[in-house]
Amino acid sequence: MVSVVQARVGDMRNLLLRVADHEGLVRLLTWTGRRSGLAQRFVAGETMRETFEVVRRLEQAGLDTTLDLLGEGVSRDQEAVAATEAYKRLLGRIQLENIPSGISIKLTQLGLDIDRSLCSENLGSILQEAEKTGNFVTVDMESSDYTQSTRELFRDHLAAFGAERVGIVIQAYLYRSEQDIRDLTSLGCNIRLCKGAYMELPDRAFPKKKDVDRNFEKLLDIMLGSPAYSAIATHDEQMIRRAMELIREKGLPKSKYEFQMLYGVRRDRQFQLRNQGYRVRVYVPFGTQWAPYFIRRLAERPANLLFVLKNLMRS
Ligand SMILES: Cc1cc2nc3c(=O)[nH]c(=O)nc-3n(C[C@H](O)[C@H](O)[C@H](O)COP(=O)(O)OP(=O)(O)OC[C@H]3O[C@@H](n4cnc5c(N)ncnc54)[C@H](O)[C@@H]3O)c2cc1C
Numbered sequence: 001m002v003s004v005v006q007a008r009v010g011d012m013r014n015l016l017l018r019v020a021d022h023e024g025l026v027r028l029l030t031w032t033g034r035r036s037g038l039a040q041r042f043v044a045g046e047t048m049r050e051t052f053e054v055v056r057r058l059e060q061a062g063l064d065t066t067l068d069l070l071g072e073g074v075s076r077d078q079e080a081v082a083a084t085e086a087y088k089r090l091l092g093r094i095q096l097e098n099i100p101s102g103i104s105i106k107l108t109q110l111g112l113d114i115d116r117s118l119c120s121e122n123l124g125s126i127l128q129e130a131e132k133t134g135n136f137v138t139v140d141m142e143s144s145d146y147t148q149s150t151r152e153l154f155r156d157h158l159a160a161f162g163a164e165r166v167g168i169v170i171q172a173y174l175y176r177s178e179q180d181i182r183d184l185t186s187l188g189c190n191i192r193l194c195k196g197a198y199m200e201l202p203d204r205a206f207p208k209k210k211d212v213d214r215n216f217e218k219l220l221d222i223m224l225g226s227p228a229y230s231a232i233a234t235h236d237e238q239m240i241r242r243a244m245e246l247i248r249e250k251g252l253p254k255s256k257y258e259f260q261m262l263y264g265v266r267r268d269r270q271f272q273l274r275n276q277g278y279r280v281r282v283y284v285p286f287g288t289q290w291a292p293y294f295i296r297r298l299a300e301r302p303a304n305l306l307f308v309l310k311n312l313m314r315s
Helices: 002-019 023-036 038-042 048-060 077-096 116-133 144-161 177-185 209-224 237-250 267-275 291-300 302-314
Strands: 064-069 101-105 137-139 166-171 190-194 229-233 257-262 280-286
Touching: 002 291, 023 038, 023 291, 023 302, 038 291, 038 302, 048 064, 048 077, 048 280, 064 077, 077 101, 077 116, 101 116, 101 280, 116 137, 116 144, 137 144, 144 166, 144 177, 166 177, 166 229, 177 190, 177 209, 190 209, 209 229, 209 237, 229 237, 237 257, 237 267, 257 267, 267 280, 291 302
Parallel strands: 064 101, 064 280, 101 137, 137 166, 166 190, 190 229, 229 257, 257 280
Antiparallel strands: none
16 A cells, blocks of 8 residues: 555656646746745745845754755856856855855756856856855756766866865665765765655666665765765655664764755754754755746655645635
């Protein structure tokens, strides 16, 4: 019975992620998301001012943050350059206003689909600004079409800027991630481990949740046993508990790891972890380009989708 329910949930997730390519449906879902207030639960604001207020509140509550200026898959040079400049301005404002936040970026927002060297230049330019302002940049991981190029660009810039400036994400649902995490942990860099949020085919990713969870636990063990700084990015109670066990068994100091969660997801658990003495970082997305991010959050939880659909029918 449980596996039937899980299969249905998996089908619904894939269906919704496929919808993300349909402009009209995306517009309808995001319109309803905004009207029903659900979008505001996951997206901190459309402006920097609104977002900094959220970050300050989180800081006062003892939570660290990483800011994602939403946007991805840009197809014109000017858009990629504009996103790069916007991120640099963001880094400047973070320093000026003394906001305790890193940033998270997506390489397709910096032009990876247009020209790899343009993307590399843009990433380098952001990292230079991060160096000037003493900040830290995590390169988010997008769908598996970009895994190899993201990894390669990350390694080039890791060599130039060092592990204290730039980190990367590993997705437990991909078969290749075990090898990737072994390679990357041996470099002692900063890694965020998550399950993975995109629609993937079974030749690249575990189709079943139970296998993704099993792999997450395996990769967690490798990551926490390595010299890497580990960011444990999950809301899954079983994964959180397993991480705590491994941290205890390995006698890991607090300076070697942190928990990370998304803005608006399991807020109670974020505070509990902080109260238990763990370092917790909240991933805070903001900006006007929030539709793809919002659709991925809907796809993760049928209840979110049902909430939006009910509102759609009422309006
Ligand atoms: C800090 C951070 C950064 C991330 N960066 C990336 C990235 O770069 N690339 C990438 O592919 N993915 C990224 N993700 C997303 C991640 O891959 C998963 O899609 C997402 O975190 C859900 O997986 P889970 O581990 O929480 O487990 P799940 O098994 O999906 O969820 C466990 C429980 O968490 C709660 N929950 C999870 N999602 C939601 C939601 N949307 N709404 C309400 N409750 C929810 C529910 O209670 C659920 O039962 C990131 C996640 C985090 C926390």
